[in-house]
Amino acid sequence: MADPADTIYVGGDIVTMDRAAPAVQALAVRGGRITAVGDRADVVAAQQGPATEIVDLGGATLLPGFVDPHSHYINALSVANQVNVFAPPAGPGADVPAIVAALRGFRDSHPIPPGDMLVAYGYDDTMMPGGRTLSKDDLDADFPDMPVLVGHVSMHGAVLNSAALRTFGISAETQTPPGGVIVRKEGSNDPDGLVMETAFLPIFAAMPKPTPAQEVEWSRAGQMLYAAAGITTAHEGASHAADIALMQRAAAGGASLIDVVAYPFILDLDEILSANPPETFGRYVDRVKLGGVKVTLDGSPQGRTAYFTTPYLLEGPDGQRNWCGELPFTQDTVNGWFKQVYDLGLPLDIHANGDAAIDVALTAHEFAAAEDLGRDRLTVMVHSQFVRRDQLARYVEYRIIPSFFTEHTFYFGDAHVQLRGKEQADFLSPMRAAIDLGLRPTNHTDFVVTPLDQMFLVWTAVNRISRGGEVIGADQRVTPWEALESITINAAAQYREGDRKGSLEAGKLADLVVLDANPLTVDPMAIKDIAVLETIKEGETVYKA
Structure with a gap:
C-alpha cells in the first residue's frame, strides 16, 4: 500500500451530508483530507497501514465540521473580557437589577484599570x-466614574452610562444622525443611555481593541469558542479596516486554528481595497480570507429598527408613532454600493431584516445587475427575517441566497408577535418556503446576538418554539437533515467552497465534528441537548470536550 491513511474512523454513525450516500460505516483521513468513505471492511482493507490509527467513535456521531454562514467573529476576541447579560437561559439578565448585579460582580472579580471601560x-x-x-441612571448609581457600555442584543446599539457617554462625546447638544437613535429623557434632550444604528457606528468603531501583544492570544481564544461549537469555518460579518488588519496580523502570527471568512464593511471598502485588491478576495492566507463585501440596510426587529412597509404595533424605540423603521441611506446611495461591488466582481452580503429593507436591496440589485439579473454573483440576503413570499420568488429569479436566523423564533418570537402580529411572526425566517422554492438557505446565530450553539440553532429550525412555549410558524419547520444542510453543505456553497467543505466525501478537507448523539435519530425536542465532543480541522483535533 503506497499511501495508507493516517486515521480511520469507525464504530459510530457517520453522517456524510451527501444525499447520494448519506450514511457510511467508515471514513479515512490522510494529510488533512478525506481519502475514503464507505463500508468498514472495504475502507479498512484499502486504507489501513502499519501506522494508521483506528479511532472507535464508541457510538458517537461524526459529521462535517460546521460552516458558520454569519456571525461576528471579531467580537469573539473580546468576549472573554466582557460581561454576559443575555436573558435566561443564555445568561443572567432577567431584569435591570440582575444586569446591574452581573456588572458589579464582574467589576469586583476582574480588576479594571482606571479609565478602562466595562463592556457587556x-x-x-x-x-x-x-x-x-435599562438606562444610564441605573448604571450611574453603581458606576459613577467608570465608563460602562452594555451592548444591545441586536449588536446595533448599546446603553451607556454618563461616563461612557462623555467618553464618546454624546450629550444633550448631540444631534441624532439620519437613521440613528439617541433616546432622550422624557421632556428633555438629555440622553437616557440607549444609542443605536448610525448613531452607534462611531462608538462601535472606537471600541477597545487588543494590543499587538494580545492579538494572537485573543484570536486563538475567540476561535476556540467557535471550535467548541463544532465550527471549523467562522464568519466575520462586518469588518472594518482595522479589524481586517488585526485578523491578518494575528493569522500570520500563528493564531489560525480554524478558517475565518471576513466581509469588509462597505463604508471601509476603499481603504481595505488599498491593501487588499479585489483579486486577493476569495483566497485563504493563513486560514483567513476576504469573502466579499457587507452592506447593512436596516436594524433589528426586536430593537424596532428594522425597516418595514407597515408600522410596528408598538411605538418606536424613541416613542415614535406609526413607526416603520427607516432607511439610513438613500436608494441612490444603496444602488451605488451594489454597482461598485458587482463591478468589482465580488460577492455581496446584505443585512436586511424588514420587508421594506429587502425591497430596497432588490431594487438596488435590479439597478446594479441590469445586464443579467440572474447571474450567480454569490449575493446573500443576511437574516431575511420578514421576507415576503413575492420577495422569495425574486430570490429564485435573481439567484439570491437567503441566510436565515431561526433562533429568533425562540429568543424573540414572543416579542415579534407583539411587535409585528402573529401572521407576520409565523413567516419569520421561512426556511420551509425557501427550500420548497428550490433555494438552498443557510442559517446562522449572528453571534454575539445569540450564543454559538449549532445544535440549538438546528433545534430552532426543526421545532420553532418560542421562549414562552408558543410555536412560531409550524408550517415553516424543516427536517433535521435540512437544518444540518444549512450549516454544512449549503453554507460551504455560500462561500463557493462546496468542492472542499460541507460534506464527508473523498478529496474534501477533513473538517469534522463528533457529537454525542445523532441529530437525525434523536427526538427532535432533544436536538438542543446534543453536545460537541471533538472538533477536527484538516485532520488535527482543535477542540476536545
Missing part, C-alpha cells in the same frame, strides 16, 4: 419585566 453584551430590552428598560 446581550442586553435584551424585550425581556425586561413590565417594560422597565
Whole structure:
C-alpha cells in the first residue's frame, strides 16, 4: 500500500451530508483530507497501514465540521473580557437589577484599570419585566466614574452610562444622525443611555481593541469558542479596516486554528481595497480570507429598527408613532454600493431584516445587475427575517441566497408577535418556503446576538418554539437533515467552497465534528441537548470536550 491513511474512523454513525450516500460505516483521513468513505471492511482493507490509527467513535456521531454562514467573529476576541447579560437561559439578565448585579460582580472579580471601560453584551430590552428598560441612571448609581457600555442584543446599539457617554462625546447638544437613535429623557434632550444604528457606528468603531501583544492570544481564544461549537469555518460579518488588519496580523502570527471568512464593511471598502485588491478576495492566507463585501440596510426587529412597509404595533424605540423603521441611506446611495461591488466582481452580503429593507436591496440589485439579473454573483440576503413570499420568488429569479436566523423564533418570537402580529411572526425566517422554492438557505446565530450553539440553532429550525412555549410558524419547520444542510453543505456553497467543505466525501478537507448523539435519530425536542465532543480541522483535533 503506497499511501495508507493516517486515521480511520469507525464504530459510530457517520453522517456524510451527501444525499447520494448519506450514511457510511467508515471514513479515512490522510494529510488533512478525506481519502475514503464507505463500508468498514472495504475502507479498512484499502486504507489501513502499519501506522494508521483506528479511532472507535464508541457510538458517537461524526459529521462535517460546521460552516458558520454569519456571525461576528471579531467580537469573539473580546468576549472573554466582557460581561454576559443575555436573558435566561443564555445568561443572567432577567431584569435591570440582575444586569446591574452581573456588572458589579464582574467589576469586583476582574480588576479594571482606571479609565478602562466595562463592556457587556446581550442586553435584551424585550425581556425586561413590565417594560422597565435599562438606562444610564441605573448604571450611574453603581458606576459613577467608570465608563460602562452594555451592548444591545441586536449588536446595533448599546446603553451607556454618563461616563461612557462623555467618553464618546454624546450629550444633550448631540444631534441624532439620519437613521440613528439617541433616546432622550422624557421632556428633555438629555440622553437616557440607549444609542443605536448610525448613531452607534462611531462608538462601535472606537471600541477597545487588543494590543499587538494580545492579538494572537485573543484570536486563538475567540476561535476556540467557535471550535467548541463544532465550527471549523467562522464568519466575520462586518469588518472594518482595522479589524481586517488585526485578523491578518494575528493569522500570520500563528493564531489560525480554524478558517475565518471576513466581509469588509462597505463604508471601509476603499481603504481595505488599498491593501487588499479585489483579486486577493476569495483566497485563504493563513486560514483567513476576504469573502466579499457587507452592506447593512436596516436594524433589528426586536430593537424596532428594522425597516418595514407597515408600522410596528408598538411605538418606536424613541416613542415614535406609526413607526416603520427607516432607511439610513438613500436608494441612490444603496444602488451605488451594489454597482461598485458587482463591478468589482465580488460577492455581496446584505443585512436586511424588514420587508421594506429587502425591497430596497432588490431594487438596488435590479439597478446594479441590469445586464443579467440572474447571474450567480454569490449575493446573500443576511437574516431575511420578514421576507415576503413575492420577495422569495425574486430570490429564485435573481439567484439570491437567503441566510436565515431561526433562533429568533425562540429568543424573540414572543416579542415579534407583539411587535409585528402573529401572521407576520409565523413567516419569520421561512426556511420551509425557501427550500420548497428550490433555494438552498443557510442559517446562522449572528453571534454575539445569540450564543454559538449549532445544535440549538438546528433545534430552532426543526421545532420553532418560542421562549414562552408558543410555536412560531409550524408550517415553516424543516427536517433535521435540512437544518444540518444549512450549516454544512449549503453554507460551504455560500462561500463557493462546496468542492472542499460541507460534506464527508473523498478529496474534501477533513473538517469534522463528533457529537454525542445523532441529530437525525434523536427526538427532535432533544436536538438542543446534543453536545460537541471533538472538533477536527484538516485532520488535527482543535477542540476536545
